Amino acid sequence: MECVRGFVCLVLLTVTSSLTVVESWQSEWSPSSTVRLDVNTHSVQRFPGKETERDDFRLLLTEDDSMLVAGRNTIYNISMVTLEENAKIEWAPEQSHIDVCQMRQKTPDECQNYIRVLAKKSRDTLFVCGTNAFKPTCRTYNQGEDGSYQKTHHKDKSGTALCPFDPSHNTTAVYADGKLYSATVADFNSRDPLILESTQMVRTEQFDSKWLNEPNFVSSFEKDDKVYFFFRETAVENINCGKAVFSRVGRVCKQDQGGNILLYNIFTSFFKARLNCSIPGDFPFYFDEIQSTSEVGKGNYRPTYDSGDRSDMVYGVFNTPQNSIHGSAICAFRYSDIIRTFEGRFKGQKSFWHNWLTVPWDDTPQPHPQECSNSSRKLPDNTLNFIKNHPLMNSAVPASGGAPLLVHTSFNAQFTKIAVDWMVHAADEKYYDVMFVGTDDGRVIKAVNKGGSAKIETVVIEDIRVFSPHDPVTDVKVFRDKAKNIEKLIVVSKDNVVSIPLHRCHEKKTCRSCVELRDPYCAWQGSSCGNAERGVQDVDNGWSMTLDPSCQDVTIYDDNKKEQEVTTPAPTPAKCACPTVKGTVGSPSIGPRAGQSSEETQDATTAASASVETLAIAIVVSIVLSMLIGFFIGYKVAGCRGNRDSDASYLERTCSLQRSRNRLSSGEHPYYNPDHTIMPKQMNYVVNVKGKLNTASVETKPVTKSNKVYL
């Protein structure tokens, strides 16, 4: 009976909440309320920044146990261990620049210095570029023994083509082999996008839509002899079929010096390929707009028993266009697949009137143009000509597993950023890539692909409300210091830098609840749930009857029991209702009860009837109040159902696990409904399982479980 379960929940709620507090909370989310119910406050750290004004944090660089976070007119060096400030650089634009900026119709907010490029040139030399009130400028700082930064005596350099003018423009830069590679725009109006190697000033071809067509650069990395850039741009090859944005990975060779006469000071090694993050099928559905990527790491998109079964990977966040039905997806790409794509054939267009077609091998110069040449200035003209006209590879880089690892659709949330904890060794002996996905409504979603074979079966383990729904997560980063036994997730938004634990195993007080989490970090060992490499765990199936017998002898609703343990003892509902009775006035009269003796004395009768009457009032009033309370609580509890996108309520937390169970057993669980081919209602997460090769469309399966967490 749903009621009975409901009542257990109800008692809990009576204890843990008061109506008014919850009401006010619902109407507006405020960070201060974070403290109220959080059992784990001690493990959540926050970097305060400037408390009184906007921070505009942006995580730019991490090194060892510190990170460099750009703020408005400021760069913070923050300890990732304590989230305290190690050092700070203040760099505000000069007033004259601000005045010019504002004269050019820019807002006071725009006419600040937003740091966009940070490069460690040596152990204690920091190269910094900022928008500097629409006058991009670069500086070098030296870090002293005490950790503080001192501006070097060099004059400020122009930051044009290294850093954008407009702080809202996306930019990425990477420092490799003593050279800075930046991908940004080189002019005030953001019309001249480019990738630039700033030592020799080699850049991409200017104003050639085949090379870069309104790109939006999201990230970059260097590897081997090349530098890679992830971006989205208007797809020139699709223009005949309608304007569309595609995601790309582009690359240049580190030793590229540009061509000779043709392509003078222009990269001779810039090639790009589409990134294919799509639901496969006869008519694949593409997530076309890359938003961000994880760092490159050695991982595996699926679980493996062999710690060596890993390769260089990068995970990307892809969205559907803003003007469409909002969807987000996570796709993983193998570095080897990227390389293979660039070793393939090119895509070309004979003339403007022709289709974009695969360029035959016969028309492709030898050696393959993608190979890095030690003397790019000596490349023959026909090769340079080919390179100039064929920056696009024919094939797209396939996603690992052939499908997104995670798909999300909702009217008010999209993914923004992903961090991966590579190859986490779970107690089930497998290694998992654990994904932490930030959303633009302030949540972090923790998920793993548990699909062992080619099949992708991602489980959403936790859905963690970190910031208010109006505070998008802009960055997430896993920090781990094995020496100090510290592991945490750094989560950044415009105005917050916080760290949260990677898991909340210890909150689970029973074996069953621990195993049900399906969290690779959490295993039941002895009498506690913790981050252990041994113990009872089953990421694949969660808790089941076939599990270790020591995990069986637990009551079904042990979660409640546990929650009761950590809360104060529950007062009986009557206690809540009775005290309020006295103040009430007027009530329906209830006649003498049948069977009551008429021989009682007048006094006694009066007294008794008075008490009967009072109690009748009490009954009625308490019934009314109880129903009200019950109604309210029921209302709130039901709110737990399905409201994955709702502004979070702490109340919901108490019930979420309970609810999952209820609905799983009644076949109503929102993430598990094996009997229906259509999706259960309000499903936000679906995992796209790779179909058999010959099927017309892929199997789309709901994720089986997730826990909502409010910090």
Added chain:
Amino acid sequence: MECVRGFVCLVLLTVTSSLTVVESWQSEWSPSSTVRLDVNTHSVQRFPGKETERDDFRLLLTEDDSMLVAGRNTIYNISMVTLEENAKIEWAPEQSHIDVCQMRQKTPDECQNYIRVLAKKSRDTLFVCGTNAFKPTCRTYNQGEDGSYQKTHHKDKSGTALCPFDPSHNTTAVYADGKLYSATVADFNSRDPLILESTQMVRTEQFDSKWLNEPNFVSSFEKDDKVYFFFRETAVENINCGKAVFSRVGRVCKQDQGGNILLYNIFTSFFKARLNCSIPGDFPFYFDEIQSTSEVGKGNYRPTYDSGDRSDMVYGVFNTPQNSIHGSAICAFRYSDIIRTFEGRFKGQKSFWHNWLTVPWDDTPQPHPQECSNSSRKLPDNTLNFIKNHPLMNSAVPASGGAPLLVHTSFNAQFTKIAVDWMVHAADEKYYDVMFVGTDDGRVIKAVNKGGSAKIETVVIEDIRVFSPHDPVTDVKVFRDKAKNIEKLIVVSKDNVVSIPLHRCHEKKTCRSCVELRDPYCAWQGSSCGNAERGVQDVDNGWSMTLDPSCQDVTIYDDNKKEQEVTTPAPTPAKCACPTVKGTVGSPSIGPRAGQSSEETQDATTAASASVETLAIAIVVSIVLSMLIGFFIGYKVAGCRGNRDSDASYLERTCSLQRSRNRLSSGEHPYYNPDHTIMPKQMNYVVNVKGKLNTASVETKPVTKSNKVYL
């Protein structure tokens, strides 16, 4: 306070429901439960069909006040007034055909006779084609004086190319000027799609993907000298950019006899154009798969004060591909826009390697090939050659208003069918096209565009659960008999034919609730809400303080009052709780109340304390029960929130209006949230307002209101 409102709702629910009934209802939807809570049962009619076996209803033809509904091996002539059977034709396949069919690996279900073509050749001659166990066959029936049908003496004709072999294949046919035009497939394996004029046997070019490329025909109509077909097909012009399905309108001339040597017996007047149902913007978002259309009618997609300001229109239902994030849209197309598109330029491809480009006027034959020629056999060869290679028009037919009238996204529901009640004269003096949209989860959504200017502002007025969530609505039709003062909506699913009222005005007992409906049918006149052309009404704004003063003096929550009026008198909650008290055993004892006299006699004290004790038990038990009930009800009521896609509960009906109000006032209303640019949670309906011409993307605005209705 939400609690207070909740309590009113709670009392209502206590009266109208018992827990167990609702519980069992939730677990499985059964049509029989329709009767239980329905105040309007008398106005809902149902055609029973074959109660014991599958019906596979399909509404094929309507005439005057009767409709012809195909069933499996049966055709019903049903009165639209009473929904009773006027006459019936039984036509099962011969056993020999069934045997052959099953030998060809078809299921017993497929090897039945599914009627797909019905044409009234004269007042009492009916031409019928059915799949006939994968051996399409046609017959003629005469209707006698008594209304019954008699098979004529003619031999059965082959139905190949008129009717598909496979009942799952979409087909459409139209009888015009004594000739039958069908759009179907002509072979067993559905590989040879065609449009055929069956008297002269003129068809579309065979196996030419430029003409028809895996089409799915959805509807057809005849007008002036042409016959039009709506279909979706794999877009040959997009093939270089990936396989995609586009929606089309195609047309042929009625007097087309085919060409001479070139295009012999092939249409010389078949042209097609894309239907553009998209959210406009820099990167338009297309709803590419047409599902169905309304009938052609004289209407206007936006309200007008002038009854003459109307033109021939057709409304279409468009979905996103199955393999994507599910979305549906309604777009309206003007007949004049369709004609204009066909009068424009053509799209062509010089060679297979070329882009699809606009054909210049210089290369287009004169007169314009789309003009119907009286002697198509005499067309010059160069014209025929052009026609053969250029079936596709360059432009797409634009949607009226430049954007969808209604957009819907959900994991488990898409639109299936639309009926339009053209130019309904509302009490606010305007004429509205009222849309009734069927969904594949058994609902009918009633909506109007209230946007007076170019802006589209559709209001969802009602969301009516007609069938179980597993019973897709396959057809909707507005029936109106002014003479008999009958108006109703016929709703068809595979196993149900029902009629429901076009509106539920009379359920509103106060002016405010009546006006708040924003239903063009409903106006407050005197003391009742009804379908009147005069009275208080404001479709544009709903109820507001500026309204007629006679509509002001109403309490805020008059809906409840009304609901109480129509239900049986509410027992006090105590009455529910008390009778159960007697049976309970054991209770916490409560001591004598302070202030109780010690001079009372022992008897009296005993009696009194006994009653106090009993009443204490009563209090505790009733509190517990009330909380339980309250909890349950609150849970259910909250279920009303946002669960637009949920399996419907009758319970929800009672609360839905109440809920809308609550949330509107608290800023939480799911359909109205003006302060946020992001969508409120669980929003299923958005209206895409036409943006200014130069804006990058359209404004996407939630619909302001809708009422959930359960029949």
